[in-house]
Amino acid sequence: MANLPLPKGFKGIVPPLCTPFTEDHEVDTASLERLVNFQIEGGVHGLFALGSTSETALLTDKQRATVLEVVVKTTAGRVPVLAGAIDTNTSRAIDQAQTAKQAGVSALVVTPPFYARFSQAEVIEHYRQVRAELDLPVMAYDIPVAVHLKLERATVIQMAQEGIIAGLKDSSGDEANFRGVVMERNRLGLNDFSIFTGSELIVDGAFLWGADGCVPGLGNVDPAGYARLYKLARSEDWAATRLEQERLYRLFSIINAATVGRTGPTASALGGFKTALMLRGIIATNVMGRPMTRYNQAEVERVRAILVEAGLL
Amino acid sequence: MANLPLPKGFKGIVPPLCTPFTEDHEVDTASLERLVNFQIEGGVHGLFALGSTSETALLTDKQRATVLEVVVKTTAGRVPVLAGAIDTNTSRAIDQAQTAKQAGVSALVVTPPFYARFSQAEVIEHYRQVRAELDLPVMAYDIPVAVHLKLERATVIQMAQEGIIAGLKDSSGDEANFRGVVMERNRLGLNDFSIFTGSELIVDGAFLWGADGCVPGLGNVDPAGYARLYKLARSEDWAATRLEQERLYRLFSIINAATVGRTGPTASALGGFKTALMLRGIIATNVMGRPMTRYNQAEVERVRAILVEAGLL
Amino acid sequence: MANLPLPKGFKGIVPPLCTPFTEDHEVDTASLERLVNFQIEGGVHGLFALGSTSETALLTDKQRATVLEVVVKTTAGRVPVLAGAIDTNTSRAIDQAQTAKQAGVSALVVTPPFYARFSQAEVIEHYRQVRAELDLPVMAYDIPVAVHLKLERATVIQMAQEGIIAGLKDSSGDEANFRGVVMERNRLGLNDFSIFTGSELIVDGAFLWGADGCVPGLGNVDPAGYARLYKLARSEDWAATRLEQERLYRLFSIINAATVGRTGPTASALGGFKTALMLRGIIATNVMGRPMTRYNQAEVERVRAILVEAGLL
């Protein structure tokens, strides 16, 4: 089945898919298929493959291609598939984007380049060139915790006005600025420019402020919860939206079940998601990308207790 | 000619080679050959290809392979060639390392993985696995400004003791800790463990403290100067060593000739080196890796003035 | 008139009062009286003197005492008066707190100590000792941008449970954690523990999440706006709350009217408030505490234009 083009003014819940591994660190395609179906059946509105939660930075190029192939094929046009094109420079990001385009994705999600240090002008040039090379919509991905550069509000708005980017995924944690971007988008009448938050614990607030959607890592574990939260927000039942978000907030404690020191911050967070998905029977292992530490048995039990309390097990 | 194995207790000046580009952003192999010869004729003791100064993060894999091929072939065994294996995870770093090994390099220089956030234990695992896969000496490359993680002293010493790494290239700017690593190396009698500083402006101090060598970005522009500095330090003529370092310090102002804002910090620094090399007739252009901004004419003139004053033009 | 005790479960809008200066940098008591009355007539629920917005760190001890005296006297028991006890160590904070108590304030607002670096355990000790010395409720003031230490969630909750603190003023900008504190407060049934946000641009969200109040610097300029926002939030008219917050967000651009470089970040923000208050006729000058730079004529005109557009002039 043909891929789905990204709708103008794209909206909704778009989980950043975990990448399941086999015991020997290869992409576990059967688990990935189950995960894709689990998400879509949960009611999500799109899928984001090869994001930070997907451990993209932990994959080889070949593994990335495999992930995209499986996701696009399994999705089978039911929802749009967005793919990260995340790399240290423009040529490499274009290479990643071309693989994604060949796999049939609906849109690209592009971070600023990293490792070297860039000006905002250079970052705009990065997006301009990626967009010029690919005939696909591009969403800007603001994630300073990973690339150590903030996409400034003026940068985002300029790129939106010039048509370089079709949307924003904001994982900066700077909610006041996020709201400023939404307001400026509205003021300028850039109605097709989609604004998604990655702040999965205050999504009710983001929707109140006018966000179009959310990219929740925790959505992997409970896609139906985030789909419900979205529906409630759209109906402007803010009290119920808040309660659903609070339930999901409590569930989020699975990311702190690892032992600090042995495990780094990324392995702790993503390992919590993977362990929960393993316990829920969606994926086969909680293996992490090399060199990250996997949750051990004691940590798995802590996650299990949280899932039981949440009624998800 | 066969490549040179890395000598035990490797020492000296090892410039991190700039990567010259053609006007259309391809590796300018003729310029690179000239640069290699210029360095070796300047008296350096090794060459470091695909480091941060080489804009490795700005190159494609194919360009990286080209660089290594040209550098190893042009060097022709006159000095050891070290190659960066710098990537976001262990599998990718091993891929980079294998390309380097096939090109015939003498040793690898490996940063911690980046983009995701890792514990020191995970970083040790990274080095352990890279070392286990490759039959080449590995130097740890401590560069928090790029990977946003510090290689702690205990981490470096543990890896030295376990034989995972053969040396350290410290570009952290933390000189007190650097000295602590040197002292701990000496205390433990790890005599073959080579410690290089990347702090190119206080190399006289580093040699006084017991460093084995330096990896000076500025060495690209004046390799003979750093070779002279090394010789003076070895002869323990500290007053003369200091004077040579001060001359090189003044020359370093070429990295601030770019206009802040238009140009990012990396393009300003590396663009200064490239512009100076272009003006000295070693490389053909001052083109930077995409999306970085190239020095414009006014900025080139500022670099020219500094070179003239330094007697290098 | 007697001072007002802090009600249990204190709620509402509590602006952090600007400190007006005369041309020779003394506290302008007449302006301060007008400002206090302007706030109370605007409908606020309390006043916070000697906070960061009050330029407390820019005042002498004598000026601090003067401010408290004027604020308490002018307020005349109409609303509670909270006073900052902000200093580098416990003894000094207790001294500040005793001055405040003598002035007749209702409660203290205490930051962690600063300049030196402290553990969370030491910070708890700071609050414990301040609380033990004074017979006044203490609110913890989380402002890492000023004291460079974050009050961790566990620290806040422990102090709430032990009865050391009666509330929290969170100016950390970490909204996800803020919500976590609110949820943990609710889970533990600490119903009298008051949680205020200092994030004045997303207050609608904070109220949706269960915050009790807000300490908005911008409230100085438009107290009636924040009082209206509070009333709308209490009535759970979230659409109208959002619109009021958006109006106030646009007004906030007065803080960026200064020229970067000449003026530092604090003088730019607080100078914007003071200039607006001067233009609205509440205070006499826009003089800043030494050594901060005052808005110049061109900058004043920029603020004027924003106020005119906002209908506040």
Place this chain on the structure above:
Amino acid sequence: MANLPLPKGFKGIVPPLCTPFTEDHEVDTASLERLVNFQIEGGVHGLFALGSTSETALLTDKQRATVLEVVVKTTAGRVPVLAGAIDTNTSRAIDQAQTAKQAGVSALVVTPPFYARFSQAEVIEHYRQVRAELDLPVMAYDIPVAVHLKLERATVIQMAQEGIIAGLKDSSGDEANFRGVVMERNRLGLNDFSIFTGSELIVDGAFLWGADGCVPGLGNVDPAGYARLYKLARSEDWAATRLEQERLYRLFSIINAATVGRTGPTASALGGFKTALMLRGIIATNVMGRPMTRYNQAEVERVRAILVEAGLL
């Protein structure tokens, strides 16, 4: 005896005096007298009271005055006494400075203001006003770890040229920039401008680069060691200077004898000095300023073992 004016081009070892406390957190004047005599008999060239190592930020104004009185009186003109005037704004710093002047100190050591955020222009204004009010030489104290602002090289040089400051105490840890300040001072012929490093572990390097002196916290514990190091550096016996510095580096491990978490970074470092001084019989207790945690018995034993190994016990 009259106080000693600061000599032009002041040079040498100037320990930042620890402030000994009694068990009830008052200044232990008898211990402080012993400490002053111990330093001067150790051969130091000046004393710095009320610096960061003195826990100035942990003292009340009254305690600060007591410290200065004791130090000036006990010193009795044998060496110059420098006093910190460290506070959050210009008026407060001037107040501190006036107390110091009345106590008879030789010079002031002034940090940038803190808590609020300032531009370099505002910082220059701070120094200009302090200098204008006091008839005493002022040294700029660059300590970003405490005040969270770096004194830029251009700022220091401008103030030196304008005669606002007589010297610099650089505790920034940025050795490359430190050297740049020294070189610029020399280039401009500002021969009376004194440059001291606070980087007590690489002082041999700093002297090689042209520093005039050092302000070593560790000097409290072993003043004779730093005096010896200074003499060796002046005689340009760099090999011996290095060995003395290495001995002192090993001794520095006393600052890591505290348990992380219970104790904050400042209490760990300064508590190590105080515990060593207590064990050496110079001061009576290792009590720290409130709310900092004091070394416990196990930690004291760790310090003792280091002192024994160093031959200082």
